[in-house]
Amino acid sequence: MQIDHGSRKLVKRATGLLGCLALALAAVVVPSSSAQAGPPQRNDSDVISNMFQWTWNSIARECTQVLGPAGYGYVQVSPPQEHIRGNQWWTSYQPVSYKIESKLGTRAEFKSMIDTCNDAGVGVIADTVINHMTGQTGGTGWAGTPFSTESYPGPEGGYSAQDFNTCKRNIANYGDRYEVQNCRLVGLQDLATAKTYVREEIARYLDDLASLGVDGYRVDAAKHIPAADLEAIKAATTTAKNLYWIHEVIGAPGEPIQPSEYLGSGDSHEFGYGRALKSAFDGNIAELQNINNRGFLPSNRAGVFVDNHDTERNGETMTYKWGAKYKLGNIFMLSYPYGSPSTYSGYTFTNYDAGAPQASNGKVNDANCDNAEWTCAHRWPEIKNMVGFHNTVTGTSLQNWQSPATNVIAYSRGNKGFVALNNTNATVSREFSASLPNGTYCNVVASDTCSQTFTVSGGKASVSIPAFGGVALHVGALAEGPGPGPDPSDKMTVFYSTDKNWNTYNVHYRIGSGAWTTAPGEKMTPACTGWVKSTVASNGQNVTAVFNNGSGTWDNNSSRDYALTGAVAAVKDGNVTAADPCATNSNNSMTVFYSTAANWNTYNIHYRVGSGAWTSSPGERMAPACTGWVSRTLTSNGNSVTAVFNNGSGVWDNNSSRDYTLTGSAVRVSGGSVSSGNPCS
Incomplete structure (x- = not known):
């Protein structure tokens, strides 16, 4: 039609x-x-x-x-x-x-x-x-539910004729509000x-x-x-x-x-x-x-x-x-x-x-x-x-818009990012204003490996932009100094103890005297054993926060709320400290990295510390660390760890029945081999 x-x-x-x-x-x-203002940040x-x-x-x-x-x-x-x-x-x-x-x-x-x-x-x-619902006259759905015109049995989607609009014709006139919102869209039962x-x-x-x-x-x-x-x-x-x-x-x-x-x-x-x-x-x-x-x-x-x-x-x-x-x-x-x-x-x-x-x-x-x-x-x-x-x-303004030629543009985002785009079929090389600190930066759109770099000096950058290509530099991808990386005062990492055994942990907060996040706030993610965390764009300001399980149970510090300051704030038992509870300490913790070459949907580590008891099968879920790796931080107390890995659905890597023996503060497992160090550093 x-x-x-x-x-x-x-x-x-x-x-x-x-x-x-x-x-x-x-x-x-x-x-x-004021109903809402964009999706709340997840993963920053x-x-x-x-x-x-x-x-x-x-x-x-x-x-x-x-x-x-x-x-x-x-x-x-x-x-x-x-x-x-x-x-x-x-x-x-x-x-x-x-x-x-x-x-x-x-x-x-x-x-x-x-x-x-x-x-x-x-x-x-x-x-x-x-x-x-569907526009078909009858049949059986994917999960086996039978249906016919204006008849969809429950319990889910239990509809009959009286649950549909009386207009049975297709929408023909988009200038007619009633027709658009009460008649059928290409035959679908409205x-x-x-x-x-x-x-x-x-x-x-x-x-x-x-x-x-x-x-x-x-x-x-x-x-x-x-x-x-x-x-x-x-x-x-x-x-x-x-x-x-x-x-x-x-x-x-x-x-x-x-x-x-x-x-x-x-x-x-x-x-x-x-x-x-x-x-x-x-x-x-x-x-x-x-x-x-x-x-x-x-x-x-x-x-x-x-x-x-x-x-x-x-x-x-x-x-x-x-x-x-x-x-x-x-x-x-x-x-x-x-x-x-x-x-x-x-x-x-x-x-x-x-x-x-x-x-x-x-x-x-x-x-x-x-x-x-x-x-x-x-x-x-x-x-x-x-x-x-x-x-x-995020949070910076558009600055230094430049268009020296048709289909060539460049601009800065505050003092944190610079972009140049070339929508022509020939390479463009020239100097642009770039409001970045002095330093050499990776062109992040060129590859995943910092294969191309450009230097910013005195607010200027000489770049070569390939045909129908781009250059993107930012302070989080600094190849070498002296320019600084992201200002740590811009963000605050909030840690919260999991000793309440909630299924979900949310942080509901406001920055300075600003508006509160939409309740129940932002979902916190696993940090290390016993802790969850969330990163807040504090811009150097104090943060007022409360915590909840998303189902009506709150920790609001006995109605006083929590006052958080600095780059790190850890909340446990009503107390706030400025120490990172997940900071690697070779005396008591071990971060285990595992290669994702197996292409599992989920990665778990099943382990025991020293001669202690094994974790409950399938173990503890590992979290993304960087491309190609997942990780989990364990409380080792200086002991060696015996570990195996699995996908949670019956597929195991137990090192050909020998298990893996892990030692040190950072250890990685890949292809059946164990080595020391952080592959994401």
């Missing part, structure tokens, strides 16, 4: 693309709102890796091996609920029930993925489809979200995801749900209301529904940003200087991306098929101070409908980045290493 939408026409299959039909350029004037980052149609097991592996070490804060996963059968990608967006069983994995695998990613410091944002029962069913689903540990939700087709209904659904939840929400609302000029309407229940994606990047990289990138002044959503309420699963198919944005320009777009997004950025990794395709590589039964294969079928863009140095750049320069 052909849909006339704004100034463009787009052919869609009636059983196909969901929720993403507005294709004209957006120009939105937005009122202020708000960067999201959108991993479209990746299985839960594949994502768990990536969290441990790539996303955590690279500094990603979140991973966005495809819809986890039961859907119709079929090999097209859009079957994931045609739900049959709210059971967590899909072609991407089981409920148990989904939970394991969340736990593994959290251990790596990475939160999980679930793509949720709550506007509609839920009556104004009804209390429907809201409660959706709320129960979102709370179920929260109980599994998700950190937030991407709300698919939010434009087709009245904003007031979404606010009511959020209010009806118990736990989900405290998590991060971001809405897919595609604004177009002249339409009555705009993204700003939805800021009362969460952030919104700014589709105009991706369109503007495409226009500039297909024209002159100097136009990007004031991209934040085009009537877009406020920066702290906008989710931005170079592309997503819809726009890479409808031609609305750049895609991986743009090659070097696509990489430049991502470098720009991760270095320019606007919005919360999402990178995108999916799979290669030529057929619009084609699903991810899958088995004959429709189950999606685990992603393999050695296979050209998967894009794995989150691993590319131009993207992965810019996550570290983004995290380093």
